Amino acid sequence: MADSRQANDDRVLALAFYLLVDVSYSMDGAPLNAVNKILPEVIDTIEESPTLGDIVRFGALDFADDARTVLPLGDLRDVESIPNFTARGGTSYAAAFRQLRKDIEHDLAQLxxxxxxxxxxxxxxxxxxxxxxxxxxxxxxxxxxxxPGFRGRPNIIPFGVTASLSKAVLDPWVSPKPAESNKAMRSYVYNGDGDAATAIKQIAEVLISSIVASATSVNDAGAAGGFVPPDDDDLDDWI
Amino acid sequence: MTAPLELTLGQLGRLDELARGGTATVYLAPELRLPGLGDERFVYKKYNEATKQSAGPSLGTGLSNFVRFRERLPEEQREAWDARIIWPVSVVLDDSGAADGVIMRLIPERYFQEFTKRAGGVNRKPREVETLFGDDVTSARKGLAWVDLPARIRLIRAIAAAYGMMHKQNVVVGDISGRNIIYDPDPARPSIMVVDVDSARIKGNRAVFGMQPHTPNWQPPEALLASAALQRASRSSPSPPVEMLDRLRSRWAIQTTATDVYKFALMTVRILSNGRGGAVSRDPARARGVLKARIGDTAADLLDASFSDDAKQRPTMRDWYDALQHRKPGSRTPSPRVAADETPAAQKTSTLLANGHQVGQWVWVEGQGWVRRGSRPRP
Structure with missing residues (x-):
């Protein structure tokens, strides 16, 4: 029989979520206005549920020519003033991924x-x-x-908010991919009648649903299961 | 007259979507009236395809047994049951005659809360017991009334009464968490209701939706042990025999009256020692102290026994209910009735709040504590 701590591991599983937002100039106006409504909605959800508050840790980054930590990963109940995303520069995915790696490494060690x-x-x-x-x-x-050697390598779900963006542009940045895991992620490109702001509003809804579902998910062994990706049924307008 | 055991979709009238969850969508059925249920309003809980598939072909029989169970209760007991539990009253059949969902009473108005949003406006939804687990600052920001220790103990006693009644009728509650009890903190009449009873099980029968895992952070020790053993076994090489894995799988999801008692004790801890981390805490120290000081040694000992690794050593819900009926001599808690001059909420905050101070749906009335806005003042 293993020692009781190993056999009876009741440590709390923290769920870390990051919002990574493209703030290049093309996102200026309605799209970023819609993005700026995401954090207040997520904070409301967390603050209405002490359970979510105790287990969800949320962070936000933006990127243009460079990438910045807009909201360090933490307990959203501590956020007094909600930061805004503002447009600047080009679209450097490289800067975004580098900043994300840095933040995750630090944040997970802290948790x-x-x-x-x-x-x-x-x-x-x-x-x-x-x-x-x-x-x-x-x-x-x-x-x-x-x-694979990075234990905090994230699940990445890219959302393209305009129909003009090809899935082929986003698919390389999905992680893990179907060949790598039985819990593969996927990309989504908005294909509905609305504009980018409409698409972003839908992302806020699936993000919140995913947070709520993750908090109660259970794995095959009956332990806390962790991240539950968005449900495709909630993303009818996306391909 | 009682409500019909089965209804067809066409009999429900207009349906307005209220909420979508992982297992079902809930609709208000504003035109539906059922015999024997007076002026009640109803909701239709329509299970999604995945939920129906996981329940299998016995879903209809399982739901019918559920509905019949309530109907078989003698009238007086059924009234007590309905006062504390939102239980299905009819099964809804789809066009092919297969079970599609259930009809339940709409949650009474006083259990709803308007949560203040950061960007203005409110979210209106049932006030779940987990909102008692959080820190006071966030609760106040959301518009939740401050609930003091005496009122918290009275709510715990009300939960013990509801679970005790279910156990007496041979019903295992099953998946207990901070989301399937709702409460009304009104100091004049703190009360609770048990909701979301899908995972409840009539003893001797399987649960309608089969084996249901415990909610994370609510698993009793025996489930944690089985989970850990299963995780180790699934990583080991060569793989252990399938029978062994099956045995462990059935152990981590067993729901019994003893697992109910463990989770009730956990809920007691989380209600009595609220704050950051309180919703996932398993540390009984502070709650034990509160129970010892306000109820007596028996309640404190019950808390310890409820957390026993050996399920057989845990007390019954009846033991809990009996203990919570008593109060320590000299303690103001928990009196069955609250006199106006000893309103629980009129203690800690009275020096901080001005008469007429409003938080969400509540107004502070000197000498009375929090009073729901628009309600008549108590004499």
């Missing part, structure tokens, strides 16, 4: 030292365009972020 159990975080990645940087650079940053 573990605080006594939480933690699985791979989830990244909701919102963009309206292809990267403007060198592709080999983007690939290298992505490889580093999703390196």
């Amino acid at each position: 573990k030292s605080d006594g939480y159990k933690v699985y791979r975080p989830a990244v909701f990645f919102i963009t309206d365009g292809a990267p403007t940087d060198n592709m080999s650079d983007v690939q290298a940053a992505f490889n580093d972020l999703t390196d």
